Amino acid sequence: MAKKKRATSKKTKKPRKKIAFTLSRQQKIVLGSALSIIGLMFIISFISFLFSWQVDQSELAVIGNRDVEKENWLSTFGSAVSNFFVYKGFGISTLIFAFLITLTGIYYFFDYAKKQLVRFWFWGMLVMVWLAVFFGFFPAKSTILSGVIGYEVNDFLQDYLGFIGAVLVMAFLAIVYLVIRLKVTPEKVTSAFKKTKNSVVEDFTSEESTVSQTDYEKEVIETTITTEENSIPLEIQKEENLEPGLKEKVPTNEEAEVAMEVEAPVEEETVEDNLSKKLVEDFGQFDPKLELSNYKFPTIELLKDYTQGQGITINQEELEENKNRIVETLNNYKIGIANIKATVGPTVTLYEIIPEAGIRISKIKNLEDDIALSLSALGIRIIAPIPGRGTIGIEVPNKKPKIVSMRSVIGSPKFRDAEMELPIAFGKTISNETFVVDLARMPHLLMAGATGQGKSVGLNAILTSLLYKKHPAEVKFVLVDPKKVELTLFNKIERHYLAKLPDTDEAIITDTNKVINTLNSLCIEMDARYDLLKDAMVRNIKEYNTKFKNRKLNPNDGHRFLPYIVLVIDEFADLIMTAGKEVETPIARLAQLARAIGIHLIVATQRPSVNVITGIIKANFPARIAFRVTSKIDSRTILDNSGADQLIGRGDMLYTQGNDLTRLQCAFVDTPEVADITDYIGAQKAYPDAHLLPEYVSEEGGTTLDNNIEERDKLFVEAAEVLVIAQQGSASLLQRKLKLGYNRAGRIIDQLEAAGVVGPFEGSKARQVLVPTIEALHQLLNNE
């Protein structure tokens, strides 16, 4: 473990903080030119000093005398710096130092990357010292060659190692330089030797011998040789100046040199890559499931088979009867049928009709109600035309609908083999195929249906699908259940699958204030996740987690494996009624932005009216499910289409993720089955606590239950009286009586709760009024 930690911290050693020392472009140009000029002056002085050093040295005595003419080309300055650097320093090799200063000037002037320059300085200075010591082998008279330092070091070496020892040490150092810096190997030397031999032979045999090089050519080749050891940029510049003919000649030498340079730089990215590769080699990929590695997924035996193994049975008589009725009815309206085909589903049968040529489709569509009446059946839906098929569909409910058991969809190969992030098996289509979709792609789901039509079963089917496919490390649920009864069973898997706010006892949220806090906390989590994604330079949670598993993200920098978060809200209408904007705003924000970072919303409501499903919410929930609703208007609100009012209930539903509507029979999972599954999971080893969401402190500095008298609504007392008289703690009553909006009425109710006038939120029921009479109310308020 300790080893692991060390390795990770090594991998992501934070870059040392750079001292803020940056030059502007202008400053660089000025510095560059100054250095170049100084370097050039040094070069000129040093070269001149080689010829006039003895005279120059004698002139140093009269340095202040301007009447004495100086020999050095740069006069007093030249002789002084040369005496210091060349004579007292490193002899003629000090020229390398002067060249390096000039080169540095050029680098700054043109703003080249400085990495290369550091290397030039390092090797340049080593060569300078080596040459100085080397020239120390020559007699003391020629100190100008080695400089005093070079000579003394050489002398020191010879004193301790003798002449031969000193020569051997110097030879060794030369070999080190040739091998490491110039990458010379014996093989290269022999091949180069062979090449030269061949070219010499060729030169002699060729009639048009190029022996007589022009001065320009000589210069170019010489420059290449002196610069190639150091600077690619310089080479490139020279190359640009070459005449076309020469360009072809020189590269043979240069190419090898350039290739050598490319090898050297090591990019930071590669280091990280190598490190993560090494970490993966040493410790394997990061496994988010490790903590619960013995976790066992629920077995399929926990689910009941409602069909008792029987598939759909085709009732030939019923089919025939329906067909005849359809043909008859359509004939009554003068619609001839060319062909008719039936597909039997679990609850409805689809009759696909090809009308005779010349029949207008809109005519059939308009007769929908009449046809339904003639067929005397509820749940007739006419699809004219069936998208992509060019036929007209009439869905007629079966006399004996079949239950689609959850067991059959969970066990189907389509679900078992589904390679999806969050696969959900909703049920079966009309052609009896298992219908599986990815919640991660929806990316949020809106669900509506009148009471008793299968919403709760639908929610359980969704949660069950995820429990059968996803490990507790991969997905977390945030459950909001104002009715307090529907999702209670999931309490048992709190420490496996649920997420909650810190310092709360129950993970399943039943209280409006807590919902607001949780939604805002999810918004904080969303923002934090976006920051992590940005930092990791990835676009979505999938890429992020892959990178994290490959140990490319350091946990010490705040990176962590991100589980998907599925927020389920039952009875959304109730929430909107009581909390209004306070709920709507964070939901809209989450719906708009949370898709990439793995937070998905499932919102269910009984009342799909426009003030519950507002435009902004609708726009961000492209995937919708409608169970049977009571009116065409409701159907339009939820689906932007009619049809949901024609469903037969008991899990009969329409699904849309854009344009097309798909009729499905929702898989049925009963409460005891859910209880068995949650028991099975709950009995296994769990995490120490539920997944904790970030803490959220509401802007008012506390919950909305603060009993702050000054901040009370102007209509507070009036509202209290209305409720006490009616003995009914409902926000809609306030809305009606006092002509208030949802939000204001909700806020007043919260204030009344804080003041002890009404009891806490009780889901779909009205709140209890705690003050029996108007007198008692006034007494209560006066005593405050």
Ligand SMILES: Nc1ncnc2c1ncn2[C@@H]1O[C@H](COP(=O)(O)OP(=O)(O)OP(=O)(O)O)[C@@H](O)[C@H]1O
């Ligand atoms: N997919 C289904 N297959 C068969 N029967 C179903 C299905 N879904 C629901 N039912 C039947 O309908 C009943 C009511 O379903 P459910 O409790 O899901 O309704 P609901 O829409 O949640 O109602 P409410 O809004 O009042 O909570 C179930 O007890 C069950 O008998």
